[in-house]
């Protein structure tokens with residue numbers, strides 16, 4: 518098929534739930550992607566914060582291939598070693614106690630919500646518990662995850678969604694407190710809001726929420742699907758604040774492209790019992806081997822050190838850009854998750870960068886998002902700016 522054929526047949530056969538860019542990606546190497554015609558792109562999207570280790574890491578690929586030849590799937594009626602290993606490494610890295618593997622981020626959120634409802638049911642034997650979520654949050658597209666996603670546009674056609682969800686303002690402890698009732702069973706939030714526009718939480722907010730939850734016997738759920746797995750320079754974003762949740766969700770970078778997510782619970786929140794929850798594929802040997810190898814490679818490749826160093830460099834460069842161009846309203850971010858908010862839509866900037874060999878994405882219509890592979894170097898940042906800046910100059 519030619520590039521044109523793939524795009525045309527893509528529109529013919531794939532449900533049009535995405536307005537796709539006119540690119541057919543074919544293969545990747547390191548921090549570069551190549552389209553079907555061999556054109557190279559520097560990738561600051563990483564499959565939406567997924568490809569932490571970059572493309573075609575030989576050790577990662579080898580681990581996945583070896584597991585394919587051994588055993589891909591066996592169901593959760595049995596134990597399998599790769600998943601147990603991956604779970605142990607996740608527990609050690611997070612300070613949480615138990616892991617349930619899912620196939621996506623949205624499913625990890627579903628599990629976290631069920632954990633909270635089950636916990637509250639055990640607590641007082643009642644139904645009708647409430648969950649507090651944040652405005653401008655994003656937790657996924659399944660009905661439960663959509664119910665706690667603070668975005669009217671995403672929710673509207675699918676209402677009423679699940680009952681008992683109340684929304685509060687991010688980084689506003691009083692706003693959260695005003696939504697607490699005796700029925701509240703959980704507060705869910707991203708320590709760094711991703712899709713909503715790259716808004717890091719303040720330490721005060723997370724510390725305040727932890728205290729509130731402890732006082733009222735409410736579970737604190739941190740969605741670390743985008744901001745976790747090293748992206749902020751700590752293994753999990755909440756560790757930067759010294760605040761641990763009762764339930765944590767992880768996905769995106771966990772499998773470095775192999776579809777795997779997880780929710781992690783502390784002892785108190787290990788409320789789901791045999792028969793309460795399940796997944797046919799969840800935590801099969803293939804994804805177990807992938808996640809396990811990812812966690813090893815974070816150590817051997819010193820990923821966190823690289824994120825801290827290159828992240829600081831990227832942050833400084835973006836701050837400089839923000840000071841230089843009037844259309845840039847604000848720079849926000851930490852580690853290797855950054856946003857540049859513009860006073861105009863950023864779609865044209867993204868398309869023009871693409872033509873010149875740079876892949877960037879947005880977070881909302883006015884925000885450029887930078888979520889590159891975690892193995893990028895300062896030179897890659899310079900290469901990115903060498904494409905982005907002329908585009909900004911021309912469009913300013």
Ligand SMILES: *Cc1c(COP(=O)(O)O)cnc(C)c1O
Nearest residue numbers: 621622623655656657711742743
């Ligand atoms: C991407 C994302 C999700 C949803 O993950 P899927 O794998 O797309 O279901 C949930 N929460 C956050 C913070 C995300 O960034």
